[in-house]
Amino acid sequence: MPKTAVVFSPDVIRGNVMSRKMQHEGMEVLLFDRACQAAEAVAANRPSIFIFDTCGCIPEELRLLSRFCASDMNASTRAVVLGEDANPGLTWMRDREGVTLLSAALDPELLFSTIQGLFSLAPPAAPVETDSLEHDLKDFLRLS
Amino acid sequence: MAEDIKTDLFERTAPDDDARRTVDEQPSWGGNDAADRTVDEAVAASQKPLIGTQIDGADQAERPSGPVGLDVGTSHIVAAQNKLNHVHMVDQLNAFFTIPVSKFSRRILQNHDIMFFERGDLFYIVGYSADSFANMFNTSTHRPIQGGLLSPTEKEGLTVVQAVVNTLIQKPRRFGETICFGIPGEPVDAQGPGAVTYHEQVLKMFLRNMGYTPISINEGMATVLAELAGDDYTGIGISMGGGMCNVCLSYLSFPVITFSIQTAGDYIDRMAGLAVAEPTTKIKVIKEAELDLTRDPADSIHTALHIYYDEVIHHLLKNLQRVLTASDKLPKISKPIPMVLSGGTAMRGCHARVAKLLDRYRLPIEISEVRLAADPLYATAKGALIMAMTESG
Ligand SMILES: Nc1ncnc2c1ncn2[C@@H]1O[C@H](COP(=O)(O)OP(=O)(O)O)[C@@H](O)[C@H]1O
Numbered sequence: 001m002p003k004t005a006v007v008f009s010p011d012v013i014r015g016n017v018m019s020r021k022m023q024h025e026g027m028e029v030l031l032f033d034r035a036c037q038a039a040e041a042v043a044a045n046r047p048s049i050f051i052f053d054t055c056g057c058i059p060e061e062l063r064l065l066s067r068f069c070a071s072d073m074n075a076s077t078r079a080v081v082l083g084e085d086a087n088p089g090l091t092w093m094r095d096r097e098g099v100t101l102l103s104a105a106l107d108p109e110l111l112f113s114t115i116q117g118l119f120s121l122a123p124p125a126a127p128v129e130t131d132s133l134e135h136d137l138k139d140f141l142r143l144s
Numbered sequence: 145m146a147e148d149i150k151t152d153l154f155e156r157t158a159p160d161d162d163a164r165r166t167v168d169e170q171p172s173w174g175g176n177d178a179a180d181r182t183v184d185e186a187v188a189a190s191q192k193p194l195i196g197t198q199i200d201g202a203d204q205a206e207r208p209s210g211p212v213g214l215d216v217g218t219s220h221i222v223a224a225q226n227k228l229n230h231v232h233m234v235d236q237l238n239a240f241f242t243i244p245v246s247k248f249s250r251r252i253l254q255n256h257d258i259m260f261f262e263r264g265d266l267f268y269i270v271g272y273s274a275d276s277f278a279n280m281f282n283t284s285t286h287r288p289i290q291g292g293l294l295s296p297t298e299k300e301g302l303t304v305v306q307a308v309v310n311t312l313i314q315k316p317r318r319f320g321e322t323i324c325f326g327i328p329g330e331p332v333d334a335q336g337p338g339a340v341t342y343h344e345q346v347l348k349m350f351l352r353n354m355g356y357t358p359i360s361i362n363e364g365m366a367t368v369l370a371e372l373a374g375d376d377y378t379g380i381g382i383s384m385g386g387g388m389c390n391v392c393l394s395y396l397s398f399p400v401i402t403f404s405i406q407t408a409g410d411y412i413d414r415m416a417g418l419a420v421a422e423p424t425t426k427i428k429v430i431k432e433a434e435l436d437l438t439r440d441p442a443d444s445i446h447t448a449l450h451i452y453y454d455e456v457i458h459h460l461l462k463n464l465q466r467v468l469t470a471s472d473k474l475p476k477i478s479k480p481i482p483m484v485l486s487g488g489t490a491m492r493g494c495h496a497r498v499a500k501l502l503d504r505y506r507l508p509i510e511i512s513e514v515r516l517a518a519d520p521l522y523a524t525a526k527g528a529l530i531m532a533m534t535e536s537g
Pocket of ligand 1: 432
């Protein structure tokens, strides 16, 4: 499960709604309404998730996002960009690894399940292996 | 440079404040124990029983020793404080009555412990005392904030509100104590934009001068904080008072959509009175003592009250539909959410009527049920107290 997120939204209400949902699900969230500060926080804190809401963004902010994702973003951070596929400012991110495009509609539940999905595709972590080992052992001993 | 959401469970309404805090604070990933404890205490306070007192003489006001919640309503002003085993509420009528200045009447007022102040050649008698005086003179009291909002054109408004608040609370024991007061949402049906800003700012100035650190909360949001703890503070809170109905859709304790309408209990009294040619005061007494909106009306006064209650409810729901449908901020919420009603006008079976009439409106979100607040007259003050406690940590 992702533990930390940096959220950028130029809209205070959208930003808070998304942040509240993730915080409610147990994540630590840093919320910004300025793109450059959000990018700095991502670079400094290496969160699991960087959410970038393009709804109401100015072209400068979209350019900053593209530059940041291309060069400065840490490999362990996954970006979820909320925006429309048709937006010419977002064409750069098609097929970009580590970046997921989600519709701009304010759907915090879908956003969270997308984030969960991204992390369930990640290589299985140690505790899962332990569980299955334990399961195999129980099977072997006919305990389960 | 960032907001640590974990430390800030209950959001205030002013988007500018939110934006400012978003960028002014230092990042902090971890939980904040002190802040978490404060939130826990605030939530615990919301479970305590409410004990209410009406203030009916001068000099009874306390000097609060902790955060305060304040509901500045059209009809009443209520102050809430967190005590050891209960939440203590004091309420006062938000009304005044004037008599000409004379030595004789001054002595009478002082001898009888009546709350008043002098301005020009008039004594302003405030609070419940004003009601007694008005009855004596066979007339009715005046409201300092007629439509629910202090206005720069109403000269007495702020002075009377100050005098009424002073009968409930004095300056705090600790300078800078947090006080949270309820403010209406922007009205959809009257006044230009900015009316709420004036109301909010003059109250803030007054409370700051008393020695408090004032913060505001939307009245509908206060209802959510008081009533929807078990629903993760997600739902629609509506306070239905004398002059206004205030609506807030909250998502996980964040006020996403707020608005108000300037038709409520007073409008029902006035219109029903006109319809049956009876004085408003008589209609109000009957409404508060006898009306049952879940039963068929028994006479012409009850019939008129039913008709105008329905009109207010339709006006409210029509605007709710309009605002929700037009909003681009409404989050998709898969589970139906509750609607909770507070305030004097929500009583007497109004919530059942709202539930019934709601069937006629298609909202972009589903409502699971319509509830009445546990203490309809105190819910706003209680919600404001929860907010004050959360913020004062
Ligand atoms: N028991 C009651 N039954 C019906 N209406 C009531 C009752 N008590 C108060 N009201 C009405 O509620 C309104 C005032 O409600 P209140 O919550 O005190 O409002 P405000 O926030 O405007 O001060 C008035 O219209 C009053 O007539």
